[in-house]
Amino acid sequence: MRIAWIGLGIMGSPMAENLLKAGHPVTGYTLEQHKLDRLAAAGGTPAASVADAVRDADVVVTMLPADPDVTAVAGEVLAHAAPGTLYIDMSTVSPATAAHLATASAAKGVRFLDAPVSGGEAGALEGTLSVMAGGPADDFRAAKPLFAALGTTVVHCGSAPGSGQxxxxxxxxxxxxxxxxxxxxxxxxxxxxxxxxxxxxxxxxxxxxxxxxxxxxxxxxxxxxxxxxxxxxxxxxxxxxxxxxxxxxxxxxxxxxxxxxxxxxxxxxxxxxxxxxxxxxxxxxxxxxxxxxxxx
The missing domain is CATH 1.10.1040.10 (N-(1-d-carboxylethyl)-l-norvaline Dehydrogenase; domain 2)
Known part of the structure; x- marks a missing residue:
């Protein structure tokens, strides 16, 4: 699966790198050039914008600090993602924000999962995170190979949007x-x-x-x-x-x-x-x- 990864912070960078190690092509975007350079050194493809990262992706992942960041980037994701794209937000946001993103995604024909993680920087580096996902079971099954590269505990917490959050x-x-x-x-x-x-x-x-x-x-x-x-x-x-x-x-x-x-x-x-x-x-x-x- 071609993955667009948005957000290469303390946890986002090693998570994207673990997907690369598992053989998934990753195109990444973040605001800091040195983090894009790190992604390139690991074998990923830096993008110049969210639109560039998302355009040809099968899966889009956002890993961002807080609700306003996720909401702002989600607008760009949904403006450029093709119908049928699987959008996974792995940030930690409120259940209400996750429900809003699910509704907005559905209106664009985009599938959505909220899938926050636990385990901190060490878990991200080691690929031993706990992944707690909310959303349709079919979409969770589609995302499971990606989650398996990121964590050792991967659980579908419910079909209702926001269950993972x-x-x-x-x-x-x-x-x-x-x-x-x-x-x-x-x-x-x-x-x-x-x-x-x-x-x-x-x-x-x-x-x-x-x-x-x-x-x-x-x-x-x-x-x-x-x-x-x-x-x-x-x-x-x-x-x-x-x-x-x-x-x-x-x-x-x-x-x-x-x-x-x-x-x-x-x-x-x-x-x-x-x-x-x-x-x-x-x-x-x-x-x-x-x-x-x-x-x-």
């Missing part, structure tokens, strides 16, 4: 709460004078163990926060899940608190850091000077 919102809720719990445990252990490395070994081997703890262990130990997934983006995602939960009538008592803590960290100037920097917020509350932290 709803599951992704739940995922981001769990990740944020888990990160906050890990951050609080790390500060508690440090303040108590416990060997932190040994303590995390024990926690990782028991019921407290998690993918979050395994992936972010060295961030917590070294207090380094080079962005694999930025606080700015997790702040956006917590807005999505709290709004969607309100619409569904679901209470998020802990999630609401953590959303506030993520927002506070961003307001304190840490939005560009990795979301493991929630540790900095707990350190501030505990009287630990944040200037002691090592940041990129």
């Amino acid at each position: 709803t599951v992704k919102a739940a995922n981001q809720l769990i990740v944020a709460v888990n990160l906050q719990a890990c951050a609080e445990a790390v500060v508690f252990l440090r303040k108590s004078g416990v060997d932190l490395d040994a303590a995390l070994d024990v926690l990782a081997g028991g019921l407290a163990g998690s993918t979050v703890l395994a992936r972010k262990r060295h961030n917590f130990l070294d207090r380094t926060y080079a962005p694999g997934f930025r606080i700015d983006l997790h702040h956006k995602d917590m807005g999505i899940v709290t709004a969607a939960a309100r619409e569904a009538g679901a209470a998020l008592p802990v999630g609401g608190v953590v959303a506030g803590l993520v927002a506070a960290l961003r307001a304190q100037g840490d939005g560009a850091l990795d979301h493991s920097a929630l540790l900095r917020g707990v350190e501030r509350l505990s009287g630990i000077p944040t200037e002691e932290c090592t940041c990129p």
Whole structure:
């Protein structure tokens, strides 16, 4: 399948490269020239515009930061994609935005899936992402060979538009709460004078163990926060899940608190850091000077 890939960021670039490794021709577009150069070095074809990328594609994939970016690019995609093209948005946006894109795509004769991913930069590099897709089952089956090149957990979450985004919102809720719990445990252990490395070994081997703890262990130990997934983006995602939960009538008592803590960290100037920097917020509350932290 000829793939048009729009958005070559921290996750988009390695994902496009994994499709190239799997033998799929990829034409890519993004705003930064050095990212287009990286795609070309990996064997892909840089495009001069969204229209150029999309024109001859069988599948169009967007992997962009937020709802306004996706909505703006979707207009260009649908203006130039041929009827029958499969359009897959793998960004993290609201379920309502996904439903809107599905309706707009159908009006143009374009098939649409919302298929956000989880696993961060490491999962994108390793091709071990979790892919959660919403949309018609036939379209999911058509896209599955592509998803298999990107992730090891690939699930059709429902035929209703936005089903994948709803599951992704739940995922981001769990990740944020888990990160906050890990951050609080790390500060508690440090303040108590416990060997932190040994303590995390024990926690990782028991019921407290998690993918979050395994992936972010060295961030917590070294207090380094080079962005694999930025606080700015997790702040956006917590807005999505709290709004969607309100619409569904679901209470998020802990999630609401953590959303506030993520927002506070961003307001304190840490939005560009990795979301493991929630540790900095707990350190501030505990009287630990944040200037002691090592940041990129």
